[in-house]
Amino acid sequence: xxxxxxxxxxxxxxxxxxxLCSTLLLDLWKPLLPEDIWAGEDVHIRVPAPLVQEAKDSLxxxxxxxxxxxxxxxxxxxxxxxxxxxxxxxxxxGYVYTQYHAMEEIYQWMTEIQKSNxxxxxxxxxxxxxxNRSMYxxxxxxxxxxxxxxxxxxxxxxxxxxxxxxxxxxxxxEILQNYKSDPRIKRFLExxxxxxxxVLNIDGYIYSWEKERLWRKNRSPHMNGTCYxxxxxxxxxxxxxSVGVSYxxxxxxxxxxxxxxxxxxxxxxxxIERKKSDILCYLTIHSxxxxxxxxxxxxxxxxxxxxxxxxxGEKAAAALMEKYGTSYQxxxxxxxxxxxxxxxxxxxxxxxxxFSYTFELRDKGTHGFVLPPAQIQPTCEETM
Amino acid sequence: DIADVGxxxxxELELEDILNKDxxxxxxxxxxxxxxxxxxxxxxxxTIDGELKNTDEADNVFYNRIKSREKELVAENxxxxxxxxxxxxxxxxxxxxxxxxxxxxxxxxxxxNFQLAQIKRVKQVKxxxxxxxxxxxxxxxxxxxxxxIPWQMTVLWHPQHGVQVxxxxxxxxxxxx
Numbered sequence: 001x002x003x004x005x006x007x008x009x010x011x012x013x014x015x016x017x018x019x020l021c022s023t024l025l026l027d028l029w030k031p032l033l034p035e036d037i038w039a040g041e042d043v044h045i046r047v048p049a050p051l052v053q054e055a056k057d058s059l060x061x062x063x064x065x066x067x068x069x070x071x072x073x074x075x076x077x078x079x080x081x082x083x084x085x086x087x088x089x090x091x092x093x094g095y096v097y098t099q100y101h102a103m104e105e106i107y108q109w110m111t112e113i114q115k116s117n118x119x120x121x122x123x124x125x126x127x128x129x130x131x132n133r134s135m136y137x138x139x140x141x142x143x144x145x146x147x148x149x150x151x152x153x154x155x156x157x158x159x160x161x162x163x164x165x166x167x168x169x170x171x172x173x174e175i176l177q178n179y180k181s182d183p184r185i186k187r188f189l190e191x192x193x194x195x196x197x198x199v200l201n202i203d204g205y206i207y208s209w210e211k212e213r214l215w216r217k218n219r220s221p222h223m224n225g226t227c228y229x230x231x232x233x234x235x236x237x238x239x240x241x242s243v244g245v246s247y248x249x250x251x252x253x254x255x256x257x258x259x260x261x262x263x264x265x266x267x268x269x270x271x272i273e274r275k276k277s278d279i280l281c282y283l284t285i286h287s288x289x290x291x292x293x294x295x296x297x298x299x300x301x302x303x304x305x306x307x308x309x310x311x312x313g314e315k316a317a318a319a320l321m322e323k324y325g326t327s328y329q330x331x332x333x334x335x336x337x338x339x340x341x342x343x344x345x346x347x348x349x350x351x352x353x354x355f356s357y358t359f360e361l362r363d364k365g366t367h368g369f370v371l372p373p374a375q376i377q378p379t380c381e382e383t384m
Numbered sequence: 385d386i387a388d389v390g391x392x393x394x395x396e397l398e399l400e401d402i403l404n405k406d407x408x409x410x411x412x413x414x415x416x417x418x419x420x421x422x423x424x425x426x427x428x429x430x431t432i433d434g435e436l437k438n439t440d441e442a443d444n445v446f447y448n449r450i451k452s453r454e455k456e457l458v459a460e461n462x463x464x465x466x467x468x469x470x471x472x473x474x475x476x477x478x479x480x481x482x483x484x485x486x487x488x489x490x491x492x493x494x495x496x497n498f499q500l501a502q503i504k505r506v507k508q509v510k511x512x513x514x515x516x517x518x519x520x521x522x523x524x525x526x527x528x529x530x531x532x533i534p535w536q537m538t539v540l541w542h543p544q545h546g547v548q549v550x551x552x553x554x555x556x557x558x559x560x561x
Contacts, residue, residue, distance in 0.1 A: 100466055213465045214501060214523060214532045231530070244528075252530035289527075338528050365499035366402065368525055372467030 002052050003029065003070035004042045006059065016062045016168040024051050028295035044069060052224065093131055097170050099377045100162050103206045106198055107149050109169065117176050119143070120189075127267025129202045130220035135267055140175055140194040141176055150275060154197040154268065157232050157344065159204030159215045160369040161287040163361050168198040168285065183275060192280070200264060201232055214369060220261055222249040230256035233284075234340060235265045239298035244340030255342050265344075272348065278382035281355040282348035288368050289337070289360035290328045292317055295349040297333035298341035303349055306332075323382035326362065333358070390418040391494060392506055401437060409434045409467050425490045440505065443543040446475040456508040457518075464504065476506060479547065480520050484537040486549045497527035504534065516541045521555065 008014045018034040020026065027046040028034060037043055047055045059066050070076060085288030095109060097252040114123045118144060126135040141148070155168035162303065175194065179185045187193075199205050203219040227249035234245045240259035241247070248254060261264050294309045303373065320328055329336055333343070349356040362371060362379045371379070386392055395413045413430035418520045449456065449472075462477050463469040469477060480503050488498040501523040509517040517540050533553040541546040 008474050209465070213461075214525070216530060246529075252532070367463070367467055368464070368501050370463050370467045370502055372463065372469075375467075 001046055001049050001073040002068055003044055003046045003073060004055070004059075004066045005069040006045065006066040007041070008037065008039050008043065008064060010039055010163040013062060013064050016058075016064065017043060017045075020055065020058055021045065024055060026051070026055065032089050032258060040290055046070075046073065083304070087253060088133075095173075097166070097173055097380070099373050100166055100376075101169070103199065103202055104210050105137075106165065106169070110138060110198065113138065113172060113176070120176065120179070121172075126197065126271055129201075129203045129264055130218050130262065133202045133206075135200070135202060135264065137195055137196070137197040138172060140172070140189070140196070142179075142189040144190070147278065148191055148193045149280040149283045150193050150195055150278050152195045152197075152272065152279055153284065153285065154200045154344070155285045156199035157201050157284060158203055158214060158286060159201050159208040159217070161223060161285075161361075162369070163287045163371045163376065164207070165199045165205065166376050167380050167383060168196055170376070171384065172196055172198075174380075174384055197268070200268065202264075203238040204229070204232075216252050217254065220256075220262055223255075230254055230262050232262055232264055233286075233344055234342040235260065235262050236269065236342050236344050238296075238343065238347035238350050239341040242341040243298055244332065244338060245342060252339070258356065259342065269347070272353075273320050273351065276351055276353060279348075279353050281357075282345065282353045282357065283357055284344050285359050285361065287361040287371065288363055289366065290362060290364055291335065291337065292330045292356070293333045293345065293358040293360065294330070295332060295346050297337075297339060297346055302332065302333045305354055308354065309357075311355060320382045324378050325345055326378075326382055386416075388419065390416055392416045399432070404437055407437050409436060423493075425493060428489065432470060440543065442475075447516065447543050450508070453508075456510055457506070458508070459506050460462055460504065461502065463507070466513075477503060478519070479518065479539060479541055480506070480522055480537075482547045484522055484524065484535070484547050485521065485535050486547075487535055487552050490552075495528055499525050499527070501525040501532060509538075515545070 006017065008017055014037050017037055021028055021034050024047075027048075028043075029046055030042060030044040045055075056066070095112075101109070110123050114121045120140055122139045123136050126137050129135060132320070141168055153168065156165040158164075166269075175185055175189075179189055204215055204217060207219055208215045215229070217231050219228050220230055221228055229249070231245075231253045234253055234255035237259035241255050244253065245255040246253050248270060255261055260269055272282070286316050292313045293331070294306070294313055295303045310330060317328040317330050320326060333340065343358070345356045345358045361383060362375060392548040393415045395415065396412065397411050399409045399411050401409075410433040411430055412433070413428060416427040418426070439444045457476070459476065461472060462473050462480075481500055484500045492498065503520060503522050505521040507519045510517055511517050517538065520537045520539060522535050522537065524535055525531075526533060534557065536551075536553050536555050537549050538551040540550055
């Protein structure tokens with residue numbers, strides 16, 4: 001439904017407006033009654049959605065100019081009643097996807113999401129973190145008799161990149177809200193299972209909420225508790241410890257005491273290793289920078305399916321740009337960003353997963369890690 | 385590659401005005417990174433194709449607002465953890481951004497990529513003259529090392545005389561608490 005703002009200039013136009021309102025049974029917001037419409041005075045009319053085009057055509061035919069005052073009445077209604085959104089059937093009551101959530105809330109959300117979508121969603125235990133917290137992933141799977149290929153997506157490997165877990169939650173919500181009505185999503189789920197890990201580095205994420213907003217690593221203790229944290233994205237077993245790392249715990253890119261030294265890394269690696277023959281695509285979500293990164297970080301030698309990886313990546317960037325004009329750069333980490341070894345994306349590719357990408361979400365540094373909540377929706381919508 | 389001198393880059397860029405999305409301006413620049421470990425800041429030459437937007441009105445509004453305060457301005461965590469910033473703090477943030485640009489320039493090499501991550505603390509310093517002075521503790525994010533680097537800057541500003549960083553120094557990591 002739209003609300004149009006019209007100012008009739010002549011008596012003839014006033015008459016036409018009055019005629020339009022009564023024949024189409026339009027909802028006059030201002031003035032109260034059609035007989036109070038005067039030339040030169042503001043008129044506000046709510047037009048039901050199916051009649052919008054007809055009403056506009058009629059105004060055009062009579063050379064009556066108008067402006068769209070409210071382009072979507074329903075949206076406005078929903079915004080003013082946050083707990084009564086009509087779209088909360090599939091998702092927990094009042095969960096606000098356009099705000100950042102603390103880990104406790106995300107744990108609760110995972111439980112709720114499974115409960116209210118039990119035909120599609122199951123929550124699975126993955127392992128424990130350094131501080132002994134439980135890691136869970138969500139499996140979105142349409143019951144079927146054929147084995148389906150898997151797309152894995154993890155978020156929040158680096159604690160301070162809050163937009164990343166926000167995106168994982170958004171993604172799950174979008175799929176669950178639209179799988180019945182959106183033919184593309186329907187087709188995806190007929191052929192693919194989605195595995196989503198909303199927060200990989202749980203301890204780090206909590207630490208960035210409670211103690212230090214810009215923390216990056218996990219919280220494993222080193223040197224008798226005088227230094228904390230391994231960079232989980234330098235800890236995987238792909239050319240571990242060779243380039244773009246530090247062997248010093250005090251560095252943000254400390255690669256740990258050995259490949260897969262961290263419980264979080266092991267939990268993810270062991271699972272993916274087990275399922276690798278069915279995993280088609282490995283996605284890991286970071287911020288910031290606006291990149292779609294392909295293997296490898298540890299060498300500039302291209303992976304065997306480099307052309308395919310780039311093709312798909314570029315199609316993704318183009319689709320993303322269509323939404324809000326946001327531009328993403330596509331390419332291998334070592335060529336367009338910097339060298340690094342031990343990344344989860346490189347490792348996934350070396351064990352045989354053909355499509356492996358790191359997404360660096362908004363922005364390009366203006367806000368960096370501290371992306372304002374107003375950007376959660378557009379970032380998630382375009383990335384979707 | 386300039387033998388015995390360093391590496392020179394020729395750049396063609398578009399300057400985007402964050403506050404006025406339609407007024408982009410083309411710019412060409414030459415950046416020379418010096419060889420050797422003297423840690424000299426890179427030489428920068430640039431020309432702007434066109435004019436930058438006039439900001440007199442907004443500058444004066446901000447200037448008068450600060451001048452008319454009874455107590456010196458003090459603030460922390462701009463933006464806050466969630467990315468929020470009050471409208472009053474926007475010019476303070478923009479000033480920090482401009483000033484940190486100078487600090488970043490002075491400390492850049494071919495292997496660094498700095499961004500201003502957050503203002504940790506800002507304190508206005510009382511002055512008897514017409515200038516405004518702010519003492520900032522900012523956090524710079526360096527992309528390659530992924531480090532968060534606390535940096536202190538003393539910033540002078542006046543609507544007609546622009547921004548000046550009169551003092552700046554790297555701070556130890558633990559100065560964050």
